[in-house]
Amino acid sequence: MNLFCDQIEGQAEMKRELKLFEKSENVKRFLWFFYAFLVVLLIVDFFVHKHAAFPWEATPAFFAAYGFSSCVLLIFMAKALRIFIKRDEDYYD
Amino acid sequence: MINSIPPAAIFIVGALFVPLIRGRLKSAYMLVLPVLAFAILVKMPEGKYWVVRILDYDLIFGRVDRLSMVFGYIFTFISLLGILFALKVTDDLQHVSALMYAGGALGVAFSGDLVSLYVFWELLAISSTFLILARRTKASQLAAFRYILVHVFGGLCLLAGIMFYIHDSGTAEFANIGLGGTASWLIFLGIALNAAIPPLHPWLQDAYPEATVTGAVFMCALTTKSAVYLMARTFPGTELLIWLGALMTVVPLLYGILENDVRRVLAYIIINQVGFMMVGIGIGTELAINGAVAHAFCDILYVGLLFMATGSVLHMTGKIRCTDLGGLYKTMPLTCLFCMIGAASISGFPFFNDFISKSMIVSAAAHEKLSVIWLILQFASAGVFLHAGIKVPFFTFFGQDSGIRAKDPPLNMLLAMGGAALLCVVTGVFPGALYDILPYPVHFVPYSAAHVVNELQLLMFGGLAFVLLIRTGHYPEQVRAINLDTDWFYRKGGRLFYYVMDKVLNGVNVVADRAIAQGISVWVGRLSRRPLTSLVSLYMKAMGKDRVAMEEFEQETSPEATSLMAMGVPVFVSLVFVFSLFVVFAFLG
Numbered sequence: 001m002n003l004f005c006d007q008i009e010g011q012a013e014m015k016r017e018l019k020l021f022e023k024s025e026n027v028k029r030f031l032w033f034f035y036a037f038l039v040v041l042l043i044v045d046f047f048v049h050k051h052a053a054f055p056w057e058a059t060p061a062f063f064a065a066y067g068f069s070s071c072v073l074l075i076f077m078a079k080a081l082r083i084f085i086k087r088d089e090d091y092y093d
Numbered sequence: 094m095i096n097s098i099p100p101a102a103i104f105i106v107g108a109l110f111v112p113l114i115r116g117r118l119k120s121a122y123m124l125v126l127p128v129l130a131f132a133i134l135v136k137m138p139e140g141k142y143w144v145v146r147i148l149d150y151d152l153i154f155g156r157v158d159r160l161s162m163v164f165g166y167i168f169t170f171i172s173l174l175g176i177l178f179a180l181k182v183t184d185d186l187q188h189v190s191a192l193m194y195a196g197g198a199l200g201v202a203f204s205g206d207l208v209s210l211y212v213f214w215e216l217l218a219i220s221s222t223f224l225i226l227a228r229r230t231k232a233s234q235l236a237a238f239r240y241i242l243v244h245v246f247g248g249l250c251l252l253a254g255i256m257f258y259i260h261d262s263g264t265a266e267f268a269n270i271g272l273g274g275t276a277s278w279l280i281f282l283g284i285a286l287n288a289a290i291p292p293l294h295p296w297l298q299d300a301y302p303e304a305t306v307t308g309a310v311f312m313c314a315l316t317t318k319s320a321v322y323l324m325a326r327t328f329p330g331t332e333l334l335i336w337l338g339a340l341m342t343v344v345p346l347l348y349g350i351l352e353n354d355v356r357r358v359l360a361y362i363i364i365n366q367v368g369f370m371m372v373g374i375g376i377g378t379e380l381a382i383n384g385a386v387a388h389a390f391c392d393i394l395y396v397g398l399l400f401m402a403t404g405s406v407l408h409m410t411g412k413i414r415c416t417d418l419g420g421l422y423k424t425m426p427l428t429c430l431f432c433m434i435g436a437a438s439i440s441g442f443p444f445f446n447d448f449i450s451k452s453m454i455v456s457a458a459a460h461e462k463l464s465v466i467w468l469i470l471q472f473a474s475a476g477v478f479l480h481a482g483i484k485v486p487f488f489t490f491f492g493q494d495s496g497i498r499a500k501d502p503p504l505n506m507l508l509a510m511g512g513a514a515l516l517c518v519v520t521g522v523f524p525g526a527l528y529d530i531l532p533y534p535v536h537f538v539p540y541s542a543a544h545v546v547n548e549l550q551l552l553m554f555g556g557l558a559f560v561l562l563i564r565t566g567h568y569p570e571q572v573r574a575i576n577l578d579t580d581w582f583y584r585k586g587g588r589l590f591y592y593v594m595d596k597v598l599n600g601v602n603v604v605a606d607r608a609i610a611q612g613i614s615v616w617v618g619r620l621s622r623r624p625l626t627s628l629v630s631l632y633m634k635a636m637g638k639d640r641v642a643m644e645e646f647e648q649e650t651s652p653e654a655t656s657l658m659a660m661g662v663p664v665f666v667s668l669v670f671v672f673s674l675f676v677v678f679a680f681l682g
Contacts, residue, residue, distance in 0.1 A: 018423045021491060031560070038557060041550050050543045053459035054467065057547075063471075067551035070475040071558035078350040079569050085577040086351070092575070092584055 038064075099143050099154045099203065100130035100165065101213070104172070104196030111192065112185040120180050123188060127173035130199070134165050141205055150265045156205025159532040160386065164202040164322045166530065167390045168195060170516070171314040171397050178401050178509035179307035190223035191311045198315040202322055206265040207255040210323075214251060214287075217316055218244035224308030225300050236303035239584070243286070243296040251283025270327040281328060287320035289364045290337050290371065291344060295580035297364060298348070302356040302413070306404035309356060313363055313400045314393040321370045321389045330377025338375055339466055341368025342473035349480040351569055351576050353414045355403045355489055359396065362439065362481040365473060366392045372470065373454040376461055379533035384453030386531055391446040391520060395438035398513035399485065402432035405506055406489055409499035415484075415571040420494030427501045429490040431510040438517040440482030440552055441474060446520040448548060449527070449539040456537065474548075475555035482552070483559050488571060 021027055045060050052058040107126040114122050143154035172195040179187065197220060200213030218241065225237035257276035259265050270277050286293040297317070304312050328334065345361035345368075352358045366388070373385030405428045406421060407413045422429040438445040441452070451474065458467045501507060520527045528535040562568045620627045626647055633643050 018426050020422070034553075034556070034560070038553055041546065041553060044546055045550065048542045048546050050547075053456075053462070054464055061550070063547040063550035064554040066471060067475040068554040068558050070472045070551075071479045071555040072562070074346055074472075074476045074479060075350060075558070075562055075568060078347040079567075081347050082351050082569060082576070086572075086574050087577060089573050089575055091577075 098133060099200075100133050100137075100169065101154070101196045101200035101203065103130045103133065104192045104199060105216075108189045108192035108196065111188045123176045123180070123192070124173070126192065127169050127176060127195070131166075131169045131173075134162070134169060137162075137165075147208075150208055150259075151206060152209040153205030153266065154200070154209060155203055157203060159530070160322070160326060161202045163386050163390060163530050163532065164318070165199060167318075167393050168198045168202060168315065171393050172311070174397060174401075174509045174512050175307065175310045175314070177512070178310055178404075178506050180505040181503055182305075182307055184227055184305075186223055187227045187305055187308055190220045190227070191308060193220035194224065194311050194315055198319045201319040205267075207258060207267050208265045210267075211248070211252055211255055214283075215248050217287075217319060218248060221308075221312055221316060224312060225304045227308060228303060228305045230303070233303040236300045239580070240296055240300040243583070247283050247286030247293070249283075250279050250286070254279030254281075254283060267327065269329060272328060272331050272333065281331075284320050284323050284327065285337075287316055288324055288367055288371065289317055289320075289341075290367075291340055291364075292579040294341075294345075294364050295578045298345075298352075298357050298360040298578060299580050301360040301363075302354050306408045309400045309404055310397050313359070313396045317363060317367050318389045318393055321367060321374070321385065324371065325374050325382060325385055329374055329382055331375055334371045334375030335463070335466060336375075338368045338371030338373075339469045341365060341371060342470060343368075343476070346473065346476040346480050348576055348578065350484070353416055353571055353573055355413050355415060355418070355485055356400065356407070358415075358485055359399050359403060359481065362399075362477065363392075363396055365477060365480075366396065366439070368473070369451055369454050369470065372466060373457060376454075376457050376463070378457055378461065380453060380460060380537065381457035383528075383531045383533050383535055383537070384450060384455075384457055387450035387453055387527055388447075390527060391438070391450040391517070394446060394513050394516050394520070395435045398431060398435035398510060398517060399439065399481065401506065401510045401513065402428050402435060403485065403489065405502040405510070406499070408506070409502055410497050412495075412497070414573065415488035416573055418489045418495050418497070419492040420490070421497060421499065422490040423494075424498045425490070425501050427507055428510070429486065431507075431514045432486050432490060434514040434517055436482045436486050438521065440478035441548060442552065443540070443545045443548060444518065444521045446517050446524075446527075448521055449524040452539055452544065452548070453537055471551060475551050478552045478555050479559055483556060 021030070042061055042064060045064075050058050056062055103126055107122075111119065111123065137155070137157050139157050139159075141153050141156050145152045145154070172192075175191060175195075176188075179191065182188065194217060197213045197216035201210060201217065204210040204213055222237050222241045222244075225233050225240055227233075254276050255265075257274075257279060258267070258270070261274070261276055270280060272278065272281060282293075286296075289297045301309055301312055324334070342365050345364040349358045349361040349365070352361060370385040370388050370392070373381040373388065375381075403413065406418065406425070409425065410418070410421070412418055434445070438447050441447040451470075455467065455470050455474070458470060524539055528537070559568065616627075630643050630647060633646065
């Protein structure tokens with residue numbers, strides 16, 4: 001994987017730039033790695049001994065479901081909040 | 094001998110000499126100050142010393158126990174890193190105020206009486222105001238003005254509370270105060286304002302993003318965390334704090350998702366993190382207090398790191414909005430790396446320091462069977478990853494390429510970030526060193542398989558939500574806008590107050606001016622100059638003569654003009670009048 005590209009800019013000046021996510025295949029690779037890691041996390045969950053303080057903690061994949069739904073809920077709550085609190089940048093000027 | 098100087102004094106007195114020194118010597122001098130303070134700190138025995146008796150009160154500048162020591166250590170660490178980060182700044186105002194500010198924070202951590210505490214508390218407010226003013230923009234001047242007004246209000250609440258407290262208890266010494274009675278409520282209010290507890294929080298998100306690049310590093314570490322220290326000292330186990338803290342962990346996340354200014358996103362995350370600490374202090378068990386204190390320690394490191402990384406971006410590009418940034422990882426790889434370490438730390442990934450501190454608070458909630466609080470804290474933990482862990486690096490360093498090709502900042506800034514990043518990882522991997530300095534003995538094991546897997550699931554599936562929503566276009570777009578917060582009440586309310594006062598008081602002025610300055614005095618003047626004409630025209634007015642007739646009369650027949658009365662006559666009349674007054678008062682009164 002070529003992380004660095006030597007690039008010639010307008011003024012014929014050599015510049016080293018990191019181009020990790022410029023290529024869509026790298027983004028895809030990153031996402032596949034990410035999804036695979038999620039699956040591993042779900043599988044591992046069944047082999048881990050849990051000492052739960054609350055009954056729901058012992059449920060397999062509870063934390064995965066809770067983390068996912070928390071973030072979705074949070075984003076939609078933020079979108080709803082924006083309707084009420086969004087003002088122009090010069091609102092206080 | 095060296096032990097006769099309190100560490101706060103090293104900073105405060107040391108700051109005064111900064112403008113006198115030039116060049117490399119100045120850099121060396123500023124770096125030596127926190128090192129010297131640390132050397133004193135490690136030799137300070139527990140107990141109460143540096144007691145100065147003023148009037149009837151003992152001012153205690155050295156109340157040293159395990160709680161104050163943790164904050165002493167971390168305030169000194171972050172001062173060293175902050176000074177290193179700011180080394181190339183040529184503006185002495187910033188250096189002097191930053192050092193004074195650090196001295197104020199150390200003073201708060203070690204003061205054992207309310208009088209000296211108050212002095213250091215105000216020093217914090219005043220010195221930090223200069224770190225905002227030093228940005229020298231219109232926005233920063235206004236923000237600094239609001240900042241100092243809010244803190245003066247908080248300071249006055251604290252001062253009133255202190256006066257009541259001293260009056261009631263007869264001593265200025267303090268430890269655990271506990272809620273109950275006017276004095277404690279006022280003190281609580283004063284501390285709560287500095288701890289950014291809603292609705293007293295908006296000064297933080299208003300002022301910090303307007304501070305200078307290097308000033309913000311000190312600000313994010315010192316004010317709220319010295320308030321956390323004081324809260325842990327004076328109000329541990331206050332149930333109200335559990336609920337206020339839980340509120341603090343959630344609401345700022347919503348704002349953080351919407352906010353466009355990256356440093357303002359971080360300002361909201363500070364409120365969120367202090368929320369975790371407040372929950373810990375509110376629960377008040379040994380584990381919870383340890384957790385709150387450990388969390389303050391770790392928070393200073395990673396929030397400091399994030400403010401340094403985003404400050405570097407602002408310093409190198411002049412831009413700080415999500416809508417203006419993006420793709421900077423290509424040319425600022427080291428800053429990006431440090432920002433990612435800060436982001437991983439704040440999100441609580443295993444092997445980063447938040448993992449070992451936040452989980453102590455969450456476990457403490459579980460131990461006390463506070464199920465709702467536990468659920469809120471886990472919700473907020475997932476949200477932090479979304480808000481600071483992903484959003485800050487993503488929109489700054491990745492995302493849409495902004496076309497900006499800024500380089501990494503100068504070496505001193507990179508070293509400061511590197512130092513903070515290293516501490517974040519070291520405390521995360523070897524928590525023992527941190528656990529050893531906490532107020533109570535620690536029996537907490539962060540690295541169990543279940544805890545690691547649970548935390549990773551919580552975070553990574555939160556990340557999955559981000560990936561899915563941003564790819565489907567459901568993630569809120571980053572837009573140039575402001576989001577109303579509770580500062581609306583004093584920013585708009587202040588204007589309303591001004592408007593009302595303007596209309597009411599200036600209205601009274603106008604009426605008084607018309608009636609007295611222009612009405613009565615003009616009429617009296619006319620009466621004395623042309624008494625007959627005035628009286629006759631008054632009579633004509635009363636009889637309903639029209640204006641034309643009156644003007645004709647005034648112009649044509651002016652009895653005084655033709656009068657041959659000598660000048661001496663009015664003088665004689667006045668003398669008679671004065672004499673008669675004299676007679677009345679001298680003989681009849």
